[in-house]
Amino acid sequence: MTSFCTNYHSPVSVEEAIELLRHYDGDARVVGGGTDLLVEMRRGLRRPVMAMIDATRIADCKIISRSDDCVLIGCGVTHTEIINNATIKKFGTCLAEGCGVIGGPQVRNVGTLAGNVAHALPAGDGTMGFLALAGEIEIAGVNGVRWIPARDSFAGPGRSVIDRHREILTRLRFRAAVIGEGSAFHRVMRPQGLCLPIISMAVSLRLDGASISAATISMGPVGPTPHIADAAMKSLVGDPPSAEKFSEAAEIALQNVTLRGSKYRATTEYRAQMIRTYLPLILARAAERAAASRHLAEGVAS
Secondary structure (H helix, E strand, O other): OOOOEEEEEOOOOHHHHHHHHHHHOOOEEEEOOOOOHHHHHHOOOOOOEEEEEEHHHOOOOOOEEEEOOEEEEEOOOEHHHHHOOHHHHHHOHHHHHHHOOOOOHHHHHHOEHHHHHHHOOOOOHHHHHHHHOOOEEEEEEOOEEEEEEHHHHEEEOOEEOOOOOOEEEEEEEEEOOOOOEEEEEEEEOOOOOOOOOOEEEEEEEEEEOOEEEEEEEEEEOOOOOOEEOHHHHHHHOOOOOOHHHHHHHHHHHHHOOOOOOOOOOOOHHHHHHHHHHHHHHHHHHHHHHHHHOOOOOOOOOO
16 A cells, blocks of 8 residues: 555544545545445556545445435445345345446455445446445545435546535435336356456336336446436436337447447447347336336346
């Protein structure tokens, strides 16, 4: 750790953390699990800092709770804790499914959803599920506290509107699913086990009688930031769920993204085919869950 910073602090309150950030005046960095940040620092992709501020010891940061119609997640909650939480599996199914495929057990035991979102990579699996739930994040800093939609926090690959030298992502929240709502997640990746996905997608649907009344679709990597497929979402509203409608939505989604190829992961054409193949299936799974009020996360222990 000494090659990355001179001092390491574990504040027990948000106020203490903010005071430390004020003291270091931009030469400190907030860290959660560190599963991305420390790797990047080791590779020389992030500059060393005078201090790291560990947010995982802040009071109540490890709590998952309900407040009115929202589920609240503290900044220190790990992917494993999300996967094992009955509330999230029932009311935010796609988030549990996304966190369930992150890294291996060691990474999931240490890494946090807050870190996943704050690190602002364009293809974080936990991030995709959270965005499909229209999640919001609480940011605390020297200038006060504010809530913003998570989708508005991404400024580019690894770039966030959060000033990670002066602010902390303290909590996350999403509206708990109600009767008639369902969500689902799926990731395509190389069988060799490369940690980065070819494509990750998450969806959330609400049914009003026999028709879709609301939809959210998130996917990545399809650009410098996670993509919210607004046009495809709008195309679903007002019609009954069907295989034909879901395939049409996939084509609309593809018309509104610019996919890039990667010699390490997949060609542009292959990524497009994976969206055509799997997005209709994920939409169908979410619709089935919404119609049956069944929220059992696949691939996640119950």
